Amino acid sequence: MTNPLGLEGFQHVYSGKVRDLYAPLGPDGAPVPDRLMLVASDRISAYDWVLDTPIPDKGAVLTRLSLWWFDQLADLVPNHVVSTDVPAAVAGRAVIVRRLEMLKLEAIARAYLTGGGLEEYRAKGSVCGVPLPEGLEDGSRLPEPVFTPTTKAPVGEHDLPMSPAEVEELVGADVAAEVSRLTRAILARGNEIAAERGILIADTKVEFGRAADGSGGLVLGDEVLTPDSSRFWPAAAWQPGRSQPSYDKQFVRDWLTSPESGWSRSSGEAPPPLPERVVEQTRAKYVEAYELLTGETF
Template sequence: MAQEIPGWRHIYSGKVRDLYEPESGEDDRVLVVASDRISAYDYVLTSEIPDKGRVLTQLSLWWFEQLGEVPNHVISTDVPAEVAGRAMICKRLEMFPVECIARGYLTGSGLKEYQATRTVCELPLPEGLVDGSRLEKPLFTPSAKAEVGEHDENITYDAVVMMLGDDLAAKLKTLTLDIYSRAEAIARDRGIILADTKVEFGLSNTGEVTLGDEVLTPDSSRFWDAELYSPGKAQPSFDKQFVRDWLTSDESGWDGNSEPPALPADVVEKTRARYVEAYERLTGRTFL
């Protein structure tokens, strides 16, 4: 349930974020609030992760600074006290119906496709790759956005061209791979491997392609500890892997087809700790 915020009217809730518009009727600004909600396997869980919304917001703001050459949607962090630290006032964008994903390593859904067809999003890859293999060069592997509770669907670059046209498709691909390459180098300098990431773009009211939503957080990216990196198996990650692992364990008793159970306190705390550690190691700042 979205909270009441004086001066703002709630207009949308996603898995994690709530959007508000000014009650005054201005239509060029939105208040983007990151909650402490957490999702797994396309379910929004009843349990929340304390401070998760603050970590996501503060880390996104830090990355927007590092990617200053890419236009982004942030206008101000001067937000109502009720959501201080977890919200941004942003440009209202017309979002593209595409999740822009860059993969520098083979894992997740890409690994599953590779094992079946030696491709990822129909892009051919060499033989002999394993879980965690570094790719010769990063891949742009888009997906079509799904409604909350549905699975995003991997699509080909040609499908993006069909949706958006040659020029826009090429721009999104170039921006996505440029962001990945810049962020991968920054993370590597801090002892973290950026395996893959998802970014989203939209058009501003002036027609400029603009980076929106969150960017390079543990919710939208796979971050691995470089010291523990070992291809051929699943890598420990700075995200909600504790949640996924517990849900699929015998202890949870979850059948995968119904609302997941509440998380144990230790899983909540371990997940919070991983989000905070990702923030602190990447930014070099202490999370307060």
Template sequence: MTTDGHLELPGYAHVYSGKVRDLYAPLGADGAARQDQLLLVASDRMSAYDFVLDTPIPDKGAVLTQMSLWWFEQMADLVPHHVVSTEVPAAVAGRAVLVERLAMLPVECVARAYLTGGGLNEYRSTGAVSGVELPAGLVDGSPLPEPIFTPSTKAPMGEHDEPIPFAGVVDEVGQALAERARDLTVRILQRGNEIATERGIILADTKVEFGLRGLTLGEGEDERAAIRDRGADCEIVLADEVLTPDSSRFWPAESWEPGRQQPSYDKQYVRDWLTSSASGWDKSAGEAPPSLPEDVVAQTRAKYVEAYERLTGQTFRA
């Protein structure tokens, strides 16, 4: 383990660490980092309110990785995914995958089937979410007339993503690619709900990441400009994670009741504790959150595992 928290993995060079994931490049025979693949490692780190908490959730990385692999297969007829192999170093077995290195779309692709969270706050202020007008009278947990695409900016770590209208996505990636990303995001949410509802779970909303396969940059060419100018000619690929408790809101269908905050399988449990009087933390103060108590850690882990087992029908094995 290095001083900044990522592992030293023989045969791999550390590239980047985000809130939850660490990226490594495989080393070629010449010792240089390969440019076509990445090792994507899901850590047990937990993020909330734009902070990375100092208390990990045991097995969280393995749950996220294994759930994503299962969902990638459920979406295979809709969109290709970026996974190359699950043969990874023993130190990260079960929580890492070898993936294609892609040009990632510079926007957050979000779809909502129910109104809650930041979308609810925006609706209460404007009657719309990301520029999509919604009927009057909706409350926390209300189903939407149909799933909607509600994209946001992709902010650097520690900063807030901000909702943008569809026109903002067009500005970033061009009309054709923006339409493909919108339609795929909504279809992934719909497919997820088709599967989840059979298992007694509501998928309220989700965030997905897309990359482009086959975008070759010229020397010194800006990637964002290349995506905007030539991205429509490339194959779009589902990347990062998909329909996990970190990227989505899962609600037990039997306890769903519009007009209040819903019980959930996602990290809302951690958020709720952090904003409760028990934590003693003021999220408006700008200070880092406190450590999580053992019972919150245990119950959060249990919720992640239950979501995996209930959705996949498989027993979780770390």
């Protein structure tokens, strides 16, 4: 396999929309069986497209914020992190993790109604088959977090909403119930902590896996409660009935769907490069979210 970063002692395994996976090599040159290195790039995706324009420092922000959240969630669910001892070339944006068999679904929970969930609610009064109260609008707080999973589509294809029955068919009733419980618990804990820092977490996406031999319970993998996987809103500006200001990549989505970009989601064509000011403002939003949540200077 190619080795895009030229990392000695590691073999490139896979590249997703944002992250790259490498296998550490043992003394015999063979991949270490139960370990991987997860490298967060500065790539950014929107509307299931990986954009041509990177966001500087994004990989480091996502990695450091995920590590902080893994600590806050440690009593709820185990995570995949083994070590932050990584090659200098990827220091700060990579972690050594347990190799897991990942569940083939995106586990999503919503505490507020917006985005694709709002579109489905307006059409059907529900999200992923979960009925919701009447009279909700963009930004409405839900009575309690709801589990609204999607398929995990290959790069370049669209994730599709999954009903509770489809999740059970994919992973079994017991695992489906546990994924739902954990995803909603992660979002609830995230909002408890973020609310003290002036941030509302509207929704979040997490991923779970299991040990390759099937032993043990679910393990939280990938990233958690970052501006890439969640919608962060400033609590002081929250006002249902309109689109909310945000600390996440909604800023990029809004530019892409604005007349200025000249791009249409329905065109089937790749989005245009981001202008420098959108890149700078997006980086600033990511860093601001990190600093508000952790209390640390990036």
